Amino acid sequence: MPRNDLQGSLDLLVLKTLSQRSRLHGYGIVLHIQSASDDLLQVEEGSLYPALHRMELSGWIASEWALTGSGRRAKYYRLTAAGKKQLQKAEESFEQLVKGILAIFRYA
């Protein structure tokens, strides 16, 4: 099972995920990234949590404990206003990066 190195883009993926769904727990974020990318992207699940914790401390996301559909207690995350701004910035710089890389690919 190859793992994509998501080191740099994990924050972006998490923020984007949370912007598409109002609130999700960690496991839900993993599932969403997996399914939305047609199984192309797989996160090392444990490493999600240090990232979530860091983003929460930076004020981009907020969390609360709630019950899941199956009645289990889980910690749910949602995007804050600061998080939305951060997402916008991250998206822009990612697009720049992709454009740049593609330009180099197409260089003849």
Next chain:
Amino acid sequence: MSILRRIFNLFRRHRLAHDIDAELQAHLEMRIEASLASGMSLEEARRDARLRFGNPVAMRERTLQIDAALVLDKLWRDLCHGLRSLRKSPRFAITAVVTLALGIGATTAMFTLVYDVMLRPLPFAHARRILFLQERVAEWRDLYPALPVSANHFTFWQQHSNSFSAMAAVERDSFPLGAGDHALHVNALAATPGIFAVLQVQPFMGRAFNAADATSGHNRVAILTYRLWQRHFAANPAILGHIIRLNGYPYTVIGVMPRSFHMPPVATLGDSVDGSSQLSLLVPLAFSPDLLAEAMGDLNYAVLARLKPAVSIAAATAELNSEQHAISASLPPDEKVSLSVVVTPWQQLLVGKDQRPLLLLLAAVAALLLVGCVNIANLLLARAVGQRQQMAVVVALGASRAEVLRASMREAAILAAAGGLGGLLLAAALLPLMRHFLPPALDFRRSLHLDVAGAACAIALAMFTTLLAGVAPAWMSSRTAPRDVLHSESRLASESRVSRRVRRVLVGVEVAVSVALLLMTGLVTASVMHLMRVDRGFTVARTLTASIELPQQSYSDTQHRVAFYKTMLASLNQLPGVRAAAITNVLPMSGDGWGDSVRITGDTRTWTQLPEEQFRWVSPQYFTAIHLHLLAGRFIRPEDQGRNVAVISERTARTLWKGKNPVGQQFHRGGLPDERPFTVIGITADAHTVSLSSPDPMFVYVPYWYRCGVVAGLIVRAYQDPATMAADIRKAIWRLDPGVAIPAVHSLGGLVADSYANQRFEMDLLLLFAVCAVLLAALGVYGVVSYSVVQRQREIALRLALGARQAHVYRIVLWEGLLPVLGGIGSGLIAAFILAHTLQSLLFEVSPYDPVTAIAAVCLLFFIGAAACLLPASKSLRLELAGVLREQ
């Protein structure tokens, strides 16, 4: 906000950890549920969840670590861990802490002393601008590189110099204070009014000296020090205007100095700086018109000057030198000399020749600390090797390399912190003790105590030792490869080659440092021994000395003084038990005194070109009292009273009357051709009465009836132990005149011992440091060897079981242990020889390359090293073979 949050998180670490645990657990459970739903077995589902998730413990730690503020918490936990692991081996912990406390404490105490003496500015505003000015006479330069200043020249400088904001001539003086019985002896500073501007201090009560006070005839005013005011005048607030008796004369008190005023001693030529004499009062220094008229005059005064802010020392020196040039040009032909000036920052002058020995001591104590650190590094290294399995498990469980490094540094850090604290306490306790033993020349501030500088030194040392002692073991354990360690089957798997090499190098270093320290200590000790055993040429047994001071008022002329001294000596010589009582101007080991020149009849050179001799005025019994040897002629006798006779020393005879018999020859004092000539009546053998380390200069003894002062040195030689005689002597003198001050009575032996007190102090400290260093080095060798013996127990047991002889085992162990010792001895010797030349000036009659000392030091360390090796070897041989082999 996030910082607040982080800090807040710090206080709820437990809840946070719990929270994260719950979150991670929920994640895992949801994953397992999903897998079960898709048809996996429970076992498979769990395994799959763990694989996808990674190491939950590590993830939890990493999540927690996001809170930077948790570092504090982490430190606390480190402390607890470290303490716990140290508690498991209390003997090691105590040894290490005590070693470090001793090392840090001694180094801190020594540093405080060095800082106090050499670096701390004097207690005056902008003290670095205070300069000490001296004259240099090119013609006498060999004998006196720098001389005090004459009144005339000082006045000239004061009038013509632009480099200084203030200038003052000062002179130390001492007189009897109070009238009537048993006058109090006080030390005074006679100073021109400029002294207050130079030091930038003012009396806290009353006024400073003004120009009128410094004119001859109007100078009977005094300013008290706070201490004298408190002790002798009961802090009387109405003291101003009081009349006190000094030297028998009435002086008006015009001021009291502030409590903080403390004057370091100002030494002019010939004074031995006596730091123990505290200044009690200030009187104005007034130059008489006659004195000022002398173009050369007596070179008598110490001059202090405050440099103006924008002026450099070089510029000031240049200006003064041009003034000296002008003075030289105007000197009368019979006094022609070429003058220049010697400018020294005052503090530098005060520290002077003590600088080198102090730095040597500091280096020695730092070396001792180094040896201590190396020892602890070695012990920690041994522990690290012992804990390899534990470390390997920790690494296998996912600890990062940084984590392991920290874990192994923390023991060193805790030890160093405890050692630093202990060292600080030790230094605080040591310093008052040290002050007690401090030779007077090093105690000119009288304020030695532990302060911020010392504490900073201790903290820096503790940090330094952490690094020094902790870095090698930490490095070793951070290289742990868990697989290798865990796979090796034996509990006592042998130490890696690298670590063994590091340990050997460490032992080599401590042996090297010890051998160098031992060698230097040996040289200094040998010097002091030589100094103590030098043939002084006079005896000190059963002899007391005292200085006595006649009140100037009643004894202002020679005639009265001679009369008093004659009666006094007569009554002292009649005291029961007294063999000889005599007076002189300068007691042995108390510096130079009256320098003058001899003009042999027929010599026509100007007096500045005549060679200089030391003149001593003495009473006839002087020679018997200190037992000087007579070589020819006879000593001065009481029947010579009134005649100008003289006894000269062997060196004087050899130099001035080359090849002739001086006895019966006549001479004049250099500048006084019209006086009655002196007749040489005897020659004494040269002795060491000025300094033990060098033979006396040319001496000329003249009788006290020719010349004597109000201050005299009394020497009393007894038939028995004279300890109880001090009171009798005082009583006998006071019966004649109760106004005579007799400040202190010492044994002559004590004066001689005081003259090498500095060297003794250095030697005692060095001996202490060297013994400690050698013991530590022995401990180091012992530790390394006994550790490697334990490591090789099985090998040794096998060898013995297979029939190896004990001698063979000894040889193996000795070789193992002595290799680093020999390497250390070699490099230590090389280092010591390279550094030896810095020691040269501190040694007396010992070459810094003295082979005997070197061989002794090498042998001592070699034997101690060998003993430290043999002990564990013999222990290993006593073990029961079968037991060892079965155990593994």
